[in-house]
Amino acid sequence: MSRPHLSFIDETPRSCEFDDDYYSPDDGLTESTYVFIEGGDVINRMQALQAGETLIIGELGLGTALNLALILQAWSEHGPAGARCHVITIEKHPLSISQLRAASARWTSLSREFETIHQRWPSPIPGCHRRPDLIDGLTVDFWWEDVSDALGDLESYGSRWIDVWFLDGFTPSRNEAMWKAEVLRDVANLSRDSANVATFTASGEVRRSLERIGFRVSKRSGFGRKRECLHGIFELSRASNDEHTAPARPTAWDQPSYIQEPKSCLVLGAGLAGSHLARRLAERNCQVTVLERGTIGSGGSTQPQGVIYTRPSHKHGKLADFSLTAYEFSVDHHQRKFREGSLKKGIDGELTGYLQLASDDVLERLATAFNDEDSPLKVVTREAASSIAGIELTQGAQHYPDSGWLHPRAICTELLDHPNIAVIEGLGDTTLRQGDGDQWLAIASTGDGIATGDTAVVTTAWEAVEDARLEWLPLQPIRGQTTLLPSQGALKDLKCTVCHAGYTPPAKGNVHCIGATYGLNETSTEERAADHAINIQQLRSQVPSLDSAVSSESHTGQAAVRCATADYLPIAGPVPNKAEFMTTYEGLRHDRKRLINKKQPNMKGLYVLTGLGSRGLTSAPLLSEILISQMTDSPPPVTRYLSQAVSPARFLKRRLVKGEA
Numbered sequence: 190m191s192r193p194h195l196s197f198i199d200e201t202p203r204s205c206e207f208d209d210d211y212y213s214p215d216d217g218l219t220e221s222t223y224v225f226i227e228g229g230d231v232i233n234r235m236q237a238l239q240a241g242e243t244l245i246i247g248e249l250g251l252g253t254a255l256n257l258a259l260i261l262q263a264w265s266e267h268g269p270a271g272a273r274c275h276v277i278t279i280e281k282h283p284l285s286i287s288q289l290r291a292a293s294a295r296w297t298s299l300s301r302e303f304e305t306i307h308q309r310w311p312s313p314i315p316g317c318h319r320r321p322d323l324i325d326g327l328t329v330d331f332w333w334e335d336v337s338d339a340l341g342d343l344e345s346y347g348s349r350w351i352d353v354w355f356l357d358g359f360t361p362s363r364n365e366a367m368w369k370a371e372v373l374r375d376v377a378n379l380s381r382d383s384a385n386v387a388t389f390t391a392s393g394e395v396r397r398s399l400e401r402i403g404f405r406v407s408k409r410s411g412f413g414r415k416r417e418c419l420h421g422i423f424e425l426s427r428a429s430n431d432e433h434t435a436p437a438r439p440t441a442w443d444q445p446s447y448i449q450e451p452k453s454c455l456v457l458g459a460g461l462a463g464s465h466l467a468r469r470l471a472e473r474n475c476q477v478t479v480l481e482r483g484t485i486g487s488g489g490s491t492q493p494q495g496v497i498y499t500r501p502s503h504k505h506g507k508l509a510d511f512s513l514t515a516y517e518f519s520v521d522h523h524q525r526k527f528r529e530g531s532l533k534k535g536i537d538g539e540l541t542g543y544l545q546l547a548s549d550d551v552l553e554r555l556a557t558a559f560n561d562e563d564s565p566l567k568v569v570t571r572e573a574a575s576s577i578a579g580i581e582l583t584q585g586a587q588h589y590p591d592s593g594w595l596h597p598r599a600i601c602t603e604l605l606d607h608p609n610i611a612v613i614e615g616l617g618d619t620t621l622r623q624g625d626g627d628q629w630l631a632i633a634s635t636g637d638g639i640a641t642g643d644t645a646v647v648t649t650a651w652e653a654v655e656d657a658r659l660e661w662l663p664l665q666p667i668r669g670q671t672t673l674l675p676s677q678g679a680l681k682d683l684k685c686t687v688c689h690a691g692y693t694p695p696a697k698g699n700v701h702c703i704g705a706t707y708g709l710n711e712t713s714t715e716e717r718a719a720d721h722a723i724n725i726q727q728l729r730s731q732v733p734s735l736d737s738a739v740s741s742e743s744h745t746g747q748a749a750v751r752c753a754t755a756d757y758l759p760i761a762g763p764v765p766n767k768a769e770f771m772t773t774y775e776g777l778r779h780d781r782k783r784l785i786n787k788k789q790p791n792m793k794g795l796y797v798l799t800g801l802g803s804r805g806l807t808s809a810p811l812l813s814e815i816l817i818s819q820m821t822d823s824p825p826p827v828t829r830y831l832s833q834a835v836s837p838a839r840f841l842k843r844r845l846v847k848g849e850a
């Protein structure tokens with residue numbers, strides 16, 4: 190994304206592109222408090238929240254995050270216990286961290302809030318970057334997009350989410366794009382009844398546009414040199430139903446027609462997918478029962494060490510975009526867990542970075558695409574990579590300084606340790622049956638009914654297809670074996686994980702878990718000497734400086750089964766009713782772009798989260814977040830394009846489009 194060009198006049202940042210100030214040169218902090226926090230009635234709305242309720246604030250133009258810092262401050266002082274605040278803020282030209290630091294340095298009364306914002310400021314990758322619990326109970330979605338694209342994306346769900354709007358996009362005469370009729374129409378379509386709107390401008394045109402779409406707008410005295418500004422209330426009964434201005438929404442084949450916020454949920458499988466999902470549900474006060482055949486983290490999530498890794502590309506594409514978005518979300522999540530002390534460094538993992546060795550031409554392409562100072566990856570020379578790793582390397586690399594290795598089972602255990610979660614282990618193959626009154630029933634291998642829930646989620650990796658309602662998912666098991674190496678010789682010097690075709694992390698205790706082999710369509714988990722030989726040979730050839738550190742004695746390790754999909758993207762979403770889906774969207778066979786005004790016919794209360802492939806540590810946190818937003822009809826953490834890319838229904842839609850049965 191392009192960075193803005195800023196000039197500072199008496200400490201007030203000014204945009205060179207728009208030739209306008211980010212806020213009043215007289216006193217930006219007092220202006221923002223007056224125009225937005227007071228004009229949007231934010232404190233009263235926060236104080237009126239009951240436990241379990243969420244206040245959602247939408248901001249057009251995040252800029253220097255001064256308004257955001259004021260929201261954080263207000264929430265710390267006035268947010269009631271048990272309630273939540275969610276800020277959705279849109280910005281087309283995000284500041285770099287150094288620009289942000291420069292712009293915010295003068296606001297010493299907000300230094301704590303800005304420190305928190307700086308720490309979790311997203312990299313300049315387009316799309317939505319969610320930051321849960323930026324402060325206790327307050328989540329922020331940073332949408333790095335043009336306002337029309339971001340609002341259009343959010344509006345496409347047809348849900349009214351927003352309680353308060355801050356319209357802060359430079360003076361209308363200098364930035365028409367921010368005040369276009371379509372933008373304001375989307376603002377109205379996303380507003381709950383009685384939503385507040387606040388803006389610094391008093392433009393007659395803006396006032397009339399807001400009135401036309403359903404806001405009752407009043408003028409207030411302006412701040413400083415501005416004579417007046419506007420605020421208002423959205424009245425749903427007055428909202429314009431003008432067909433000519435209504436947006437054409439895409440066919441909602443990915444959106445469930447039946448949704449009911451889960452109060453009790455059955456989660457089948459206690460791997461990374463099930464554990465992340467269970468925790469997020471529990472945090473929303475849902476009573477969760479996790480049903481596990483063996484023990485926690487005993488399936489694919491069984492290795493002592495795995496790496497949070499990603500797969501960037503110099504070009505946009507579903508796989509690369511999802512992989513990078515999920516990577517950043519996972520790194521942010523795990524960094525927070527280590528900071529809070531719920532994960533222990535060196536035992537549960539360590540985020541000392543990773544290097545991905547790569548050829549010069551790959552590195553050259555990535556260096557051009559990821560040349561921003563805040564990019565999640567830096568391209569480094571062989572010499573620099575060797576110095577970062579602490580061992581001699583033979584190639585340049587992509588360096589991901591914020592990532593590292595984790596112990597998957599420890600991650601699952603930490604996630605499942607919550608008062609709203611009950612874990613039942615050792616059940617053998619458990620199945621789900623739809624009981625009376627929309628309840629789901631879990632049946633153990635003994636035939637006994639064990640637990641019920643109004644909702645159920647299948648997170649049983651490649652075995653998800655054992656459930657007849659999911660037999661059509663194109664899942665592939667892939668066996669993988671790791672090898673344990675004692676930390677000796679040059680291995681002892683290793684300071685960060687080195688990835689090649691496989692991976693070698695710094696030691697956990699005195700042992701490195703290196704891996705891993707690929708056995709497509711193999712499901713056996715017996716340990717094989719031949720697989721250890723493959724891992725060792727791979728390490729020796731890719732990182733010759735470790736050759737003498739690898740003993741030639743017999744090795745031990747573990748084999749487990751991954752689960753991949755036909756398109757290598759994971760799966761998270763409602764389970765469609767296959768027969769009804771194929772009938773409802775039959776028209777797509779003839780015209781793939783046809784608009785069919787019907788949401789997905791789905792199995793009531795049934796969801797699936799699987800297909801995490803070789804990247805469960807990377808994708809499970811974000812996939813859980815996507816799924817929860819669908820289960821609860823709350824704002825999505827990613828663009829619609831990415832949530833469709835992981836929807837289970839994509840495989841059925843593809844069949845229709847390709848003319849298959």
Ligand SMILES: Cc1cc2nc3c(=O)[nH]c(=O)nc-3n(C[C@H](O)[C@H](O)[C@H](O)COP(=O)(O)OP(=O)(O)OC[C@H]3O[C@@H](n4cnc5c(N)ncnc54)[C@H](O)[C@@H]3O)c2cc1C
Pocket residue numbers: 457458459460461462463480481482483484485486487488489490491492494495496497498597616617618619620648649650652668669670671692704705706748749750751752798799800801802803804805806807808
């Ligand atoms: C050798 C190897 C190395 C890996 N390295 C990495 C890495 O470095 N980085 C990374 O991000 N990922 C890595 N992965 C992949 C990662 O481990 C997976 O993506 C992740 O474990 C998938 O989690 P899951 O919860 O979907 O599946 P699983 O962990 O397999 O969990 C599914 C659970 O469901 C249970 N279950 C199945 N059927 C039933 C049933 N009928 N009733 C009850 N319970 C049932 C299973 O017992 C299991 O516990 C690696 C995988 C392997 C095998």
Ligand SMILES: C[S@@+](CC[C@H](N)C(=O)[O-])C[C@H]1O[C@@H](n2cnc3c(N)ncnc32)[C@H](O)[C@@H]1O
Pocket residue numbers: 193210211212249250251252253254255256257279280281282283334335336337357358359364366367
């Ligand atoms: C007045 S500033 C916002 C000030 C900000 N709220 C603060 O607290 O500092 C306006 C912001 O809108 C952004 N902007 C302008 N046009 C935009 C567009 N079309 N889409 C998204 N953001 C835009 C600008 O980059 C700028 O950061």
